Amino acid sequence: MRNFTEGKRLPLVWVEFAIETTQSAVEPISNILHEAGASGVVIEDAADFQANEKSTEDEVYEFKPEDYPAEGVRVKAYFPENETVKTVVENVKTSINELPRYDVELGANKITLAKVEEEDWAHAWKKYYKPVVVSDTMTIVPSWEVYEPRNTHEQVIELDPGMAFGTGTHPSTVLSLQLMEQYVTKNDEVIDIGTGSGILSIAAAKLGAKQVTALDVDEVAVYSACENIRLNDVNEQITVQQNDLLEAVGTQEADVVVANLLADIILRLTPDVHRVIRPGGCFISAGIIGRRKQDVIDAFEREGFQVLRTAEVEDWVAIAVQAPEA
Structure with a gap:
């Protein structure tokens, strides 16, 4: 790590x-x-x-x-x-x-x-990447764009994705952010698995999380996440680690775990996430194509998780589940 x-x-x-x-x-x-x-x-x-x-x-x-x-x-x-x-x-x-x-x-x-x-x-990103309205209270803005918030409650995330992706334009990212708005609360501790450009970690910090651990196996993603975290002035709340999924988290626990990955990777994570998510905590997963939705739900339910909500856009699915109570 x-x-x-x-x-x-x-x-x-x-x-x-x-x-x-x-x-x-x-x-x-x-x-x-x-x-x-x-x-x-x-x-x-x-x-x-x-x-x-x-x-x-x-x-x-x-x-x-x-x-x-x-x-x-x-x-x-x-x-x-x-x-x-x-x-x-x-x-x-x-x-x-x-x-x-x-x-x-x-x-x-x-x-x-x-x-x-x-x-x-x-240069290609600067030509095509424009502000993304996630919800009434959250917008993702490329770092080179001038943007005026629509209201005093709007959370603006500035982003320069570089080669790490995670621009906020993909449906799975938007769905993840929308679910996070519902389930991340003030003073939560959050783990972001596969952080990419750091967008979900930054969102968690702006939603009030007191501590966020951003994980990614890829060195380029780690670089990009660090740059974007500094850009959004949330350095104090976020720690970035280069590792493989959850293997190096150790005994750390979180109130919310987010993973915008792929169904197969989420299925590998499901049995392991118990040791890092607190009883009653929330696990938000995305990057799941429609035909794999039930596979992921079944895996959660086998581990005792309760489905809180599913959201779908353009055959992409995000799922929020609650860990069993102690």
């Missing part, structure tokens, strides 16, 4: 791994990419672009057809360019090609590789 108070310089060149596939393959492929050490996953769904064309509401992004596959889904992941990246990519390809053995339809299964400069990435 490593505790961080100062960020570290990010790698300058990345390898972008992109695969065109099916909606049903998104979760297992994302899981493979995360396990391989990818610094975040981007999902470009043709259905999202089609839905946006029909929408008359203001949008977070400037949607362009060239950014989306003609059909199906494009999943992108980013690996730092180093001496092991070729081996990592080949291992990822092998694991993906084994998925049909588990009845996962890969569709086109078209893979492309490209190099991405850190500066190019930053």
